[in-house]
Amino acid sequence: GAVVSQHPSWVICKSGTSVKIECRSLDFQATTMFWYRQFPKQSLMLMATSNEGSKATYEQGVEKDKFLINHASLTLSTLTVTSAHPEDSSFYICSASSRAGNTGELFFGEGSRLTVL
């Protein structure tokens, strides 16, 4: 089946640094990828929708200047957490749909656990 790979799985950084997370679709082209964030014992919250070749669409309350999304190719989207702070510590997960219109099954990356000291 379709596979989405996310890297890195774990990252620990100092407050004020920037962290980049990559999301790759390995065996299909994804015109749209989604970025979610999950705090402990909470659900996945959609942060933004990443569209290949255009600007990402951010959900209400998500700062686009803090969470930079780049979707430069049909198989790669990146999320950069700029000037990370301890409150940004969370589990970040990307997903992609293998169908046009994004009405099909979503395939998830393994997630990236960010800890900001």
Add this chain to the structure above:
Amino acid sequence: RKEVEQDPGPFNVPEGATVAFNCTYSNSASQSFFWYRQDCRKEPKLLMSVYSSGNEDGRFTAQLNRASQYISLLIRDSKLSDSATYLCMTGNTGKLIFGQGTTLQVKP
């Protein structure tokens, strides 16, 4: 009101029990419905899609009620390995939203 709502539980059931979860959604235009399973500290994995006519996969049955805007998941003959968080997801083109998840603990 949240777009997608679930009872967070936890549901504690003995092995062999039948358990049902509901998930309500507020967007009447939603076209896609799924149940995902998430184990602790892992990414969600698709359990099953939910079709208008209802569908079954082994011990799992999913149903959709468009009039009342909810989907359900029924698990029969619960196994210890069914212990996890079950997330419903609904949406339409371009936007898929998760519920907060329902935690199931199956006890010996």
